[in-house]
Amino acid sequence: MSTAEQTPPTTTAISVRDLRQSYGDFEAVAGISFDVAPGELFALLGTNGAGKTTTIETLEGFRRPTGGSVRIFGTDPFGRPAALRERMDAVLQHSGHFPELTVAETIDLSRDLAADPMDGEEVLELIGLTDKAKVAIRQLSGGQKRRLDLGLAVLSRPEVLFLDEPTTGMDPEARRSTWDIIADLVEQGAAVLLTTHYLEEAERLADRLAIMHKGEVRIEGTLRDVVVGWGDRIAFLLPADVRSADLPELPGATSEVELRGEEAWATYTVRGDDTESRAHHAMAALVAWAQTCGLTLRRLEMRSASLEDVFLSVADGAADLVSG
Amino acid sequence: MATTAETVPAPATRTVRTPVSTLRQMLRLTRVEFTLFYRYRMALYIAVLPLVFLFPALSMPEGENAVGVDNGAHYLASVFILTAMTVGIIHMPNVYAARRESMLLKRFRASGVAPVAMFGATTLSVLGVVIALSAVITGVLAAHFGESPHAPVLLLFTTTLSTVLMCLFGLAFTRLARNAESAQIITMAPFLVLLAISGALVPVEMMPDRVADVLSLLPMLPAVDIVRSAYFGLDLFSGPEQATAATGLELWVAAAPSLLVLLAWTGIAAYLVRYFRWDPRQGK
Numbered sequence: 062m063s064t065a066e067q068t069p070p071t072t073t074a075i076s077v078r079d080l081r082q083s084y085g086d087f088e089a090v091a092g093i094s095f096d097v098a099p100g101e102l103f104a105l106l107g108t109n110g111a112g113k114t115t116t117i118e119t120l121e122g123f124r125r126p127t128g129g130s131v132r133i134f135g136t137d138p139f140g141r142p143a144a145l146r147e148r149m150d151a152v153l154q155h156s157g158h159f160p161e162l163t164v165a166e167t168i169d170l171s172r173d174l175a176a177d178p179m180d181g182e183e184v185l186e187l188i189g190l191t192d193k194a195k196v197a198i199r200q201l202s203g204g205q206k207r208r209l210d211l212g213l214a215v216l217s218r219p220e221v222l223f224l225d226e227p228t229t230g231m232d233p234e235a236r237r238s239t240w241d242i243i244a245d246l247v248e249q250g251a252a253v254l255l256t257t258h259y260l261e262e263a264e265r266l267a268d269r270l271a272i273m274h275k276g277e278v279r280i281e282g283t284l285r286d287v288v289v290g291w292g293d294r295i296a297f298l299l300p301a302d303v304r305s306a307d308l309p310e311l312p313g314a315t316s317e318v319e320l321r322g323e324e325a326w327a328t329y330t331v332r333g334d335d336t337e338s339r340a341h342h343a344m345a346a347l348v349a350w351a352q353t354c355g356l357t358l359r360r361l362e363m364r365s366a367s368l369e370d371v372f373l374s375v376a377d378g379a380a381d382l383v384s385g
Numbered sequence: 386m387a388t389t390a391e392t393v394p395a396p397a398t399r400t401v402r403t404p405v406s407t408l409r410q411m412l413r414l415t416r417v418e419f420t421l422f423y424r425y426r427m428a429l430y431i432a433v434l435p436l437v438f439l440f441p442a443l444s445m446p447e448g449e450n451a452v453g454v455d456n457g458a459h460y461l462a463s464v465f466i467l468t469a470m471t472v473g474i475i476h477m478p479n480v481y482a483a484r485r486e487s488m489l490l491k492r493f494r495a496s497g498v499a500p501v502a503m504f505g506a507t508t509l510s511v512l513g514v515v516i517a518l519s520a521v522i523t524g525v526l527a528a529h530f531g532e533s534p535h536a537p538v539l540l541l542f543t544t545t546l547s548t549v550l551m552c553l554f555g556l557a558f559t560r561l562a563r564n565a566e567s568a569q570i571i572t573m574a575p576f577l578v579l580l581a582i583s584g585a586l587v588p589v590e591m592m593p594d595r596v597a598d599v600l601s602l603l604p605m606l607p608a609v610d611i612v613r614s615a616y617f618g619l620d621l622f623s624g625p626e627q628a629t630a631a632t633g634l635e636l637w638v639a640a641a642p643s644l645l646v647l648l649a650w651t652g653i654a655a656y657l658v659r660y661f662r663w664d665p666r667q668g669k
């Protein structure tokens with residue numbers, strides 16, 4: 062399908078290989094690798110100070126890697142070469158404006174600085190600031206400014222878009238419409254690298270995600286890969302006359318007794334390669350054991366992991382147990 | 386590692402986009418800079434500040450100096466350069482420290498605006514202000530002292546060169562400022578030093594020869610010498626005792642060494658701007 066006239070098909074838009082980034086003696090990013098393809102959204106999650114912004118700034122061409130390499134469409138972004146300028150844009154974690162200009166003036170300026178920009182009215186509509194067009198930037202709320210940031214980044218129709226906590230400060234409604242905007246961009250073929258502290262945002266938008274902690278990627282994969290690795294949970298109130306040593310062995314599961322407030326709970330974490338039916342087998346064995354003992358398991362619950370469970374285990378430093 | 390890269394189609398070929406040239410970006414930003422000059426109170430204040438340099442000229446005792454020029458007029462000609470210096474060295478750090486702190490500069494860079502376009506636009510706006518103030522200075526020289534410029538092109542060229550030089554110095558000094566407030570304090574030092582070495586307030590004739598020789602290699606006095614020579618049509622480059630009437634090409638030739646000194650300083654200042662800091666988080 063590729064002809065001589067076409068540019069060679071690029072299968073990755075963003076590529077990061079063994080990236081290391083240090084501030085003096087402190088290594089903020091300690092050897093991470095990932096790729097983002099056109100039409101894909103990759104979410105970089107992680108605790109505060111994990112190195113997400115540093116990674117993005119390196120990709121934006123603001124910093125030279127202290128080790129490894131980064132490429133945008135095969136080109137080193139450091140120093141923002143002209144070949145890449147038209148093709149990428151960003152919502153920075155913190156982003157500034159001329160406070161004396163109005164919203165419309167700010168959008169017009171960005172449009173005039175970009176090649177082939179979106180229509181100004183269209184941008185206002187998209188970010189829901191049509192009625193604020195004549196308002197000075199200094200009078201906008203934090204969430205409104207954030208929407209403007211997004212509008213300014215997308216009006217150049219970038220092929221690669223970096224979004225560093227783009228919805229921080231937005232109300233839930235604005236956040237949802239921002240998700241729609243981002244999803245549309247990805248649909249149209251943009252490669253998007255997103256960081257966020259809203260896990261729901263990553264669950265909604267990310268094709269793949271990575272969780273960083275202390276400069277390293279601890280877990281990476283599709284949402285399903287990531288939560289499956291963490292295991293399914295079975296829990297019930299520990300019956301009064303059952304000691305933890307009496308709890309049965311369940312196939313593929315490890316058991317633990319934990320305190321929830323005053324109550325002792327038995328919890329099982331079910332891991333195993335048969336991710337489709339492992340929970341069923343464990344539960345069946347548990348119920349059989351209860352029947353044999355003549356017990357009724359009170360407040361029995363069974364759930365698969367959420368992204369939040371995985372995230373918290375990374376933040377606790379327990380992720381090494383999970384990712385294997 | 387699991388990657389979906391192979392399964393995703395290559396990006397749809399879009400119509401080839403002609404990038405916006407750096408020059409067009411610069412001119413577009415210059416328009417904004419002018420808007421900001423009158424909307425941003427501090428900038429407006431900086432823009433009218435050089436007018437205070439006019440007052441000493443009006444209160445100087447009448448009388449001609451060694452080269453046959455009225456004392457007040459002789460002083461006033463130096464104000465072209467003092468104006469360029471004041472606006473360049475105070476305005477640039479003031480706005481650039483604020484824009485760096487607010488992350489505006491980073492946003493512009495991230496969306497593909499060339500640094501030269503930003504710096505050039507602010508410099509052009511400063512030049513606009515300096516030229517407007519120069520018109521006022523020329524007006525006072527003409528109306529009050531009956532002097533009109535003999536070599537306007539050389540005058541304009543030197544004022545422009547000084548403005549560019551001082552804007553570049555201002556940018557270089559921005560590195561030392563944390564925010565707009567500290568920029569205002571930090572720029573007082575270069576402002577006072579440049580004022581002192583300009584030979585405008587303290588005539589060079591009253592300084593030891595050694596000092597005068599050194600000053601003629603620094604970025605202010607050569608510019609002041611050129612604009613005075615250009616304004617009054619005198620070759621003042623060998624000191625007031627040797628001053629001779631000169632016009633046109635003669636003046637340019639006589640001014641050449643001083644122009645070279647200014648160009649060399651412009652090169653140095655441009656080099657220093659390479660160390661401009663974009664990120665408020667970076668370093669101290």
Ligand SMILES: Nc1ncnc2c1ncn2[C@@H]1O[C@H](COP(=O)(O)OP(=O)(O)O)[C@@H](O)[C@H]1O
Pocket residue numbers: 084087089107108109110111112113114115116666667668
């Ligand atoms: N300019 C800098 N100088 C020194 N340390 C920095 C600098 N920028 C970031 N850091 C440190 O690097 C680590 C990673 O920061 P960052 O990439 O901003 O993390 P994240 O975006 O994941 O919260 C943090 O510990 C932060 O304090």
Ligand SMILES: [Mg+2]
Pocket residue numbers: 113114115154225
């Ligand atoms: Mg960050």
